[in-house]
Amino acid sequence: MDFKQLKALVTVAEVGSVTRAAEVLYLAQPAVTRQIRALERELGVVLFERTREGMRPTEAGAVVVHHGRRALHALERARADVQPTPGVVTGNVTLGLLESTSDLLVEPLVAVLADEHPGIRLRLVIGYSGHLRQWLDDGDLDLAVLYNLGSTPSLNTHPLLRERLWAVAPASDGLRGDRPIPFAEAADHPLVMPAADHALRTLVDGAAAQAKVELDVAVETNSMRVQKQLVQAGHGWTVLPGVGVAEEVAAGLLSAAPLGDPEVRRSIVLAAPRITRSLAAVNVVARTLIHQVLSAVAEGRWPSAQARPPHS
CATH class of the missing domain: 3.40.190.10 (Periplasmic binding protein-like II)
Structure with missing residues (x-):
């Protein structure tokens, strides 16, 4: 199992077509097919089935796609960590937001990052607090806004507001x-x-x-x-x-x-996995988000909210 095989696997799963995946990866279609078949031979399972809607992962394929996507994400983070551009913060950051906060926070956050840190590529995931917590624990998110989170050994938390x-x-x-x-x-x-x-x-x-x-x-x-x-x-x-x-x-x-x-x-916190060493890009997104939240509270744009100091 190598990087090219994982990239082919995840791309086919995301676009639903070997032909389209080949275009995205700038490869010939037979090359993508060979990588998928080599991976199937190595694992001893069928990873995709053809449907009218296109290529769909089998049950086993969905499991491999899930782990493959996480592995590719980890490799991208490692590359950004060891090959930084001097004076420029770059990297991919996946942020989870509560649905109730997204209208207020998303646009200002994206605008500031685009203006001040264009090398950061932000991926936003909107969900319920319980789902976001699980995705943090699974390593699928770098940061998440959660509420009413009790003490947990797996996460670092920064109190934001009540x-x-x-x-x-x-x-x-x-x-x-x-x-x-x-x-x-x-x-x-x-x-x-x-x-x-x-x-x-x-x-x-x-x-x-x-x-x-x-x-x-x-x-x-x-x-x-x-x-x-x-x-x-x-x-x-x-x-x-x-x-x-x-x-x-x-x-x-x-x-x-x-x-x-x-x-x-309810108490709102910003949480991150405790065991992961934060990249500079993650720290930048965290600081920017905290500033956006505190500004919204101070300016009265977050109704009935009181900012909380970090150690309250």
Whole structure:
């Protein structure tokens, strides 16, 4: 198993075609086919099957593609580490962001990196906190924004902020950001909520128990976009961080207010694998992201958020 074989394997899996993979790799099509077949002979398994949609990895192929992609990523990082350009930070960085934070953070982060560090190639992955945590542990991410992360020996964490969760309702219900509402009042409405295994749902269920109220969950979905769509259409209320609904509230599409009695808060951290030596590019992205978060809090663009010092 060599680098060329892994590159061919991963490229065919990503583009779904040997012909297209050959174009991407600047190789003749028979050369790509030979590399895939040599890898199949070495491993003793079939890696791809032909379908109407193109070349699709078999079950065994998907496993090899997963490990091959990680191996190629590690090699790219090693090359950037040992062959730096003097005075220029270069490298590939994979950053995981929570869906609720992406609208606020992505564009400013990309703009700053493009202007000040064009040698950094950023890959953004949007997901739930639990998924991002797992991808960090698996080595698929270099950094991730997570919330309510307890002490863990596998990750280094930098506290960013604490923020309140908000009740979110149709615009006609007239909720206001300067008028918190009791949790029990929000619970009087049918709710559109994440499934029970979602970290935000765990926070809300805990608050419901504290307030001694029953939740009327009308719909469950693990898509924040769908939550907001259903609330806007009048199918109930929901609970989300204020940063996740700021644009819709400003546009008059939704109304929202911080929850109280009890308040419901989540802690946001920036996490990185503890066992990996950070490249200069990873450190640059981390510093830039931290600055973007703190600026958003200081300027009031992150509703109900309080910045946290690193050792708080």
